[in-house]
Amino acid sequence: MELKKICVFCGSSLSGNEKFIQAAEALGRVLAGAGLGLVYGGATVGLMGRLADTVMAAGGMVEGVIPASLFSKEIPHPKITRLITTPTMHERKQKMYDMADGFIALPGGLGTLDELCEVLTWAQLGLHRKPIGLLNVSGYFDHFLQFLERACAEGLMDAKYLGLILREETPEALLRGFETYHAPPVHRWIRRQDR
Numbered sequence: 794m795e796l797k798k799i800c801v802f803c804g805s806s807l808s809g810n811e812k813f814i815q816a817a818e819a820l821g822r823v824l825a826g827a828g829l830g831l832v833y834g835g836a837t838v839g840l841m842g843r844l845a846d847t848v849m850a851a852g853g854m855v856e857g858v859i860p861a862s863l864f865s866k867e868i869p870h871p872k873i874t875r876l877i878t879t880p881t882m883h884e885r886k887q888k889m890y891d892m893a894d895g896f897i898a899l900p901g902g903l904g905t906l907d908e909l910c911e912v913l914t915w916a917q918l919g920l921h922r923k924p925i926g927l928l929n930v931s932g933y934f935d936h937f938l939q940f941l942e943r944a945c946a947e948g949l950m951d952a953k954y955l956g957l958i959l960r961e962e963t964p965e966a967l968l969r970g971f972e973t974y975h976a977p978p979v980h981r982w983i984r985r986q987d988r
Contacts, residue, residue, distance in 0.1 A: 794923070796971060798830040798856070800893035802908040804901035805839040805867050813900045814843055816930040816964075820899065821847025823964040828853075832892045834885070835859030835876055836867035840899055845870050858888045886911060895924040895971050897964075900933045916957045919979035924971040926959035934960065953977050 803817060817840045824831055831848045834841050835857025845855045855873040860882055869876055879885045886908060890896075898909045915921055927934045938960065944950040956977040961967040 794894060796829060796894045796968075798832050798893050799824060799895050799897055799971075800832040800889050801844060801897045801899060802901060802905045803833070803840040803844060803899035804905060805834070805836050805841050806902070807839050807843065808900065810900070810931070812931050813840060813933070816928055817844040817899055818847045820844060820897065820928060820964040821853070822851050823968060824848055825851035825853030827968060829968075830854040830856060830874075832856050832858070832889050834867065834889070834904075835869050835873070836863075837870040838868050840901065841867070842870060844899070845873055849873060856892065858885050858892075860885050890915070890921070893923065895926070895974075897926045897928055897967060898934070899928050900930055906937075913954075913957055916976060917954050917979070922976040924959060924974035924976075925957055926961065926967045926970065928964060928967055929960045929962055 807814065821844045825848045831845065831853060833845060836842055836859065845857065848855050849872060856875045856877065857870055857873050858877045858879060859867060859869050860879050877888060879888055890912060896912050898905055912925055916925060941950065941955060945952040945955065954977065959967060959970040959974065961970060
């Protein structure tokens with residue numbers, strides 16, 4: 794699959810961790826330098842805003858998707874290439890997923906985790922075969938990955954689905970992984986005797 798646009802999930806808060814801010818900016822520069830458009834949540838605040846600003850400053854294309862109900866909380870970005878408004882959060886996520894050829898998660902909170910888990914679930918179900926990556930800055934996603942490994946150890950998730958998640962510490966390495974990514978085969982995971 795040819796990569797043209799990457800959807801990035803990340804915090805609408807800026808965080809006091811300078812490494813997270815630097816990672817958002819580095820990812821923005823790498824995306825723009827590779828000619829990849831950014832699809833994101835449309836905000837001007839937090840890591841989201843810093844990412845969008847960096848892509849725009851580097852001459853890249855930025856498309857934001859935001860529900861009207863969040864205008865007072867996330868503050869829509871006035872200077873990106875295109876801002877799309879949706880009626881609901883669900884439509885926002887669907888639109889972002891439809892527009893993107895791959896997904897990257899930077900540090901974030903519940904919203905980031907929600908978006909990440911949804912694209913992972915859809916991949917597990919075979920609804921898409923797009924690459925999904927974690928920019929694992931300072932081990933931010935280590936506990937999330939440990940949770941998934943525990944789910945596998947407890948028989949609640951097939952270990953092959955860990956292969957749905959690429960994880961790297963730099964944007965360059967993550968995008969190299971995207972270029973060679975092949976989604977693991979999806980099979981029925983419920984056996985009759987397990988019902």
